[in-house]
Amino acid sequence: MRMVDIIEKKRNGEALSTEEIRFFVNGYTQGEVPDYQASALCMAIYFQDMNDRERADLTMAMVESGDQIELSNIEGIKVDKHSTGGVGDTTTLPLAAMVAAVGVPVAKMSGRGLGHTGGTIDKLESIDGFHVELSNEQFVKQVNDIKMAVIGQSGNLTPADKKLYALRDVTGTVSSIPLIASSIMSKKIAAGADAIVLDVKTGDGAFMKTVEDAKLLAEAMVQIGNNVGRNTMAIISDMSQPLGYAIGNALEVKEAIDTLNGEGPADLNELCYTLGSQMVVLGGKASTIEEAREMLEEVVANGAALEVLKKFITAQGGDASIVDEPSKLPQAKFITEVVAKEAGYVAKIEAEDIGTAAMLLGAGRATKESEIDLAVGLVLRRKVGDYVEAGESLVTVHANSEDINEVIEKIYTHIHLSKDPVVAPKLIEAIITK
Ligand code: URA
Ligand code: CA
Numbered sequence: 372m373r374m375v376d377i378i379e380k381k382r383n384g385e386a387l388s389t390e391e392i393r394f395f396v397n398g399y400t401q402g403e404v405p406d407y408q409a410s411a412l413c414m415a416i417y418f419q420d421m422n423d424r425e426r427a428d429l430t431m432a433m434v435e436s437g438d439q440i441e442l443s444n445i446e447g448i449k450v451d452k453h454s455t456g457g458v459g460d461t462t463t464l465p466l467a468a469m470v471a472a473v474g475v476p477v478a479k480m481s482g483r484g485l486g487h488t489g490g491t492i493d494k495l496e497s498i499d500g501f502h503v504e505l506s507n508e509q510f511v512k513q514v515n516d517i518k519m520a521v522i523g524q525s526g527n528l529t530p531a532d533k534k535l536y537a538l539r540d541v542t543g544t545v546s547s548i549p550l551i552a553s554s555i556m557s558k559k560i561a562a563g564a565d566a567i568v569l570d571v572k573t574g575d576g577a578f579m580k581t582v583e584d585a586k587l588l589a590e591a592m593v594q595i596g597n598n599v600g601r602n603t604m605a606i607i608s609d610m611s612q613p614l615g616y617a618i619g620n621a622l623e624v625k626e627a628i629d630t631l632n633g634e635g636p637a638d639l640n641e642l643c644y645t646l647g648s649q650m651v652v653l654g655g656k657a658s659t660i661e662e663a664r665e666m667l668e669e670v671v672a673n674g675a676a677l678e679v680l681k682k683f684i685t686a687q688g689g690d691a692s693i694v695d696e697p698s699k700l701p702q703a704k705f706i707t708e709v710v711a712k713e714a715g716y717v718a719k720i721e722a723e724d725i726g727t728a729a730m731l732l733g734a735g736r737a738t739k740e741s742e743i744d745l746a747v748g749l750v751l752r753r754k755v756g757d758y759v760e761a762g763e764s765l766v767t768v769h770a771n772s773e774d775i776n777e778v779i780e781k782i783y784t785h786i787h788l789s790k791d792p793v794v795a796p797k798l799i800e801a802i803i804t805k
Contacts, residue, residue, distance in 0.1 A: 574611030576722025619748015
């Protein structure tokens, strides 16, 4: 087999065989296929697309390019959740605790944040003593015992994707549906998921700016999952403004605790119940979405979900007393209210720029190596559609430096007020099941 023939075949719009796709993925991973041929093929895929069978083959070839996490010793159906990334997306923690409390095992591998989006691992590390390094045996045992464990990325998972993603980033081939969909799905499958619930974000703060594009990506991922034997569904959710109120690591842990106390922001709460109901059904613990939702509401109301969170924190070395006393979480030194200069309805909170403002405070990373400040961040006091009087707070800034002029400037530039009433954006745009 020759790589040049595979490139020409795709360039001419033909479908590649399973063997050709494997030849490319294995050859590229092992350094036998050079970058220039891999980038030519990615560009050909970008223009000529791939059919469902090719997409499934590409995904599985990437899964098989490295280690796969073995979760078969965990009882029950392992349902994983994946978000395509957003600003202030606090969902994973409260969602995992709720779902685990209903009996669906949550064996999660999570990442760190980069740029304007946060990562669950960083948030968890704002809890004193918490660690995310568990051996495979400890991981499996903890999920069997208390139904919930979260580890950092470990092992040599999908090396083909790592290499290809870096190449696509510099060759104008990131925004190709078959390439994005196979990249995301390969990582979830290699991490051991039996079933997958996808939260595809849309809007200013998301990878996919329009609902139409988000739907195309969601449908592609759902197809791949179902074609390789993983029950998969997706929701399309709004990321035109940050999710919930808090953006920043310790601040989001507090928001997660509030949500499990039934006192979370309305949008975060709704997203947790929507995703959670799907996970509970896929996990085989309920037969309808309505039944699943009632079960989740029950474990929040009776405190069982909060109990799971405490056990989970303790099991991974953390100080679980922060759940009852969130003031023990890292606190920033300087708290500043950014107040509205005039009265009006909040028309827009540009998610990406507000995420960047939180990053400037030290809540996020500019590069992979940056140190982050777990205490700092922003808490929105108003969301789109809310009214604010002149002099009332729009945002509370939690900073460890007094020099926050640039951050305040950004907040004023990227939160827009209107004299006329504004309708809040719809949170759940669509549910995609096939
Ligand atoms: N995120 C991924 O993991 N892969 C892509 O290709 C794009 C976004
Ligand atoms: Ca949030």
